Amino acid sequence: MDGERVRQWEAQCIQEQLPACSAACPVHVDARKMAQSIAKGDFATALKTFQRSITLPRIISQICDHPCQQACRRKEAGDPLNLSALERAAVAFGGKVAPLRKFGTRPQSVAIVGGGISGVAAALDLAVKGYTVELFESAPNFLPRLQNASQNVLPKSAVDADLASLAHLGVLLHSNVSVTHDDGENGLRTLLQRFSAVYLAIGAEGELTRSLEMPLTIDPVTYTTNVAKLFAGGSMRYGSGQYSPITSFQDGRYAALSIDRLLQGASLTASRELQGSQESRLYTDITPFEPVQQVAPADTIIGYTREEVQKEADRCFPCSCMECVKVCEYLKEYRAYPKRYVREIYNNLCIVMGVRNANRMINSCSLCGLCQQVCPEKMSMAEVCLDARQTMVETNKMPVSAHEFALRDMAFSTGAAFAMAKHQPGFRESTWLFFPGCQLSASSPEHVQSCYQFLSESCEGGVGLMLNCCGAPALWAGRKNLFEENCASLKQIWLQMGQPNVIVACSSCFRTLKDNVPEIPIQSLWPHLNSQAAVKPNAQLSGRAYAIHDPCSTRGVGEVEDSVRELLQCMGVEGKELNPRGETTCCGYGGLARFVNPELTDRTVKRRAEQSEADYITYCAMCRDSFARQGKRAVHVLDLVFDSQGKDPAARPDPGFSRRQDNRARLKARLLKELWGEERGVSMPELILQISEPVRLVMEHRMILESDVRKTLEAAENSGQKLKLPNGHFLATHCPAHVTYWVEYGPGARGSFEIYNAYSHRMQVR
């Protein structure tokens, strides 16, 4: 996994972006957090939060011009939050204002010229950092502009209390001292010689500003000027027109940051992109929130009581994106959001010694792409997880048990038991090639045969049949090499068949082949069936209303999603939409998540199943069977197109892993025999097994196939090596490759074997 790509993914997730209020604030007061604390009645934490950005809390809370308030998104559902009142409440009810503390000492000294908000803010920050600071003010008092403010707006006690921090931090105060532009005792040139740096914050109308020999140019980001070591800011930078206390405060703080960087030899320009008031990138969906108007204080002169301000704070949503997490059980499972997950996954891959705690998380994503679909920035966790899986395989860190079972199933489908490719009987070439895929063949082999028969009759120029697997399991498992080998092998067969047009019945095959073997012209089966549906609609089933579940693998592929809807219309089936187009969820098979985290994928399917009371109609065999496993009535589109022989296809159970393989093998044998006259039937097993439904479910859960049980029994019966249990049953064991199987059994009816239990482990014991 490429580190640069990781940073791009992290930057794409906007959940940690500042909310509108904080972004608009020049010093990014965390107003959202303050509101949440106040809503809970925790004024002390609110004050702490406020003080993190504001060193003059009593003053700023009273006179701030509050750009946060204009930006507050609550205005789209009622009035903006009264953030100004919230700040005042934090100071009024938050208890003792924590005094500023000095962190260490630094040898350099800095002169601040101008004792307004900007100069005082710079002096406090530099003193906290340990510099010797001298503050010069021409008036008799510091903050002269505020000394005459109305006692109702800004009591003198508040000004004095905040100013006391200067003396407390040891700032040397020079009031009644006018700094001149010359090189006299208090001349600017003298100060520049005496001090390591000078910050000029003398206001737009100051005497010194007017008497400067040449105009100062001030950098709006670093506050450096065209004079070395001289920094400047405050209203002398932004002009006299619109006095903004918070902008003056910002200038002082950011100039102090620059001075500190200069004196430490650090870059003045690095990482300052987020400095100052800006637009928020955080997306917040406002639609779920009912409009609520601002709380009016009972006493407009005193203002909010504790209870009133709590109520006002409670109107904060709070702003948050989480669009992907809202729709995905997987993203919800790990209690954070993509930005965090990306870092966690990257860290996991970088571990040399130690436990890789995120392995399961990486393998639990269904790679369905819903996150990307709903993300305002189109960030894809599927991309992250697939990339991580490929890295794990490459570095030999993929847990061996994660995908072994699924890959064995794929090997079955690409092996002799199922795979084949033939021209239509009576044809020596194929204009078309039907590729039903391994899972439709496993779930509804009879539909594969019906489809092939229909296509053979309706398409001109010969329709070949190709039974195989598209390789999606290898792709999802991160097994790049295996997947590429499979693609190459499929392409080879397609070339041998004379480069026919390929008709696929499975959405995963469609996506996998289209994306990875672009030379092969791929079409979906559904448009081909329209005429069949019009001729022979399944009257028994087609009159009902269904809810449409689109498979995730063809998410947003209009030609597939539209053609299924046309097909349904053709049959007179009413298909209700479950979600806005493109926002379908995965059934849990995608990404092989089910093999790694079945509890999670069960929840995903359950959530989807509960979305509508209606029977679901889908066009992916795995989706249909996943719903069936959850007890949700669901049909495959083909159940409506072809006769279901009086059976209720929505009640058809999931065949389970063993029968899936069996169905594939039997389908191949039947087609070979019936269509091509080749007698190559399924060899009848010598041992007949009796497996009750509860035992079958245990085997399914433990991913033990009937063929594994049979081989274990065969080994035991042939060698005689088995254990006799106290209950009279036998216990056989067998380790054909990496897994050791144990089967408890006894004699069944008519020479068969009754299976009572099966389990397995991977450890070798000697």
Next chain:
Amino acid sequence: MTAQDDNTNEAPLVCCKCDKTLAKTKVTATYLGNEFPVELWKCSGCGLVYVPESLATGRMLRVEQALEDK
């Protein structure tokens, strides 16, 4: 894993091939290059070691998964 993983109260099992009762023996469980001493029931004739279901689906599974994440 520890030697306590085995269910010590289980009734004796008989190896059908050797017609011998399995006896508690120190054996070695290995996975991904890691070895663990463990006391399990073993046939002194053919060497077959019995791994009970509770061990295979419990502690053993957890250790396997932990080792796979190392």
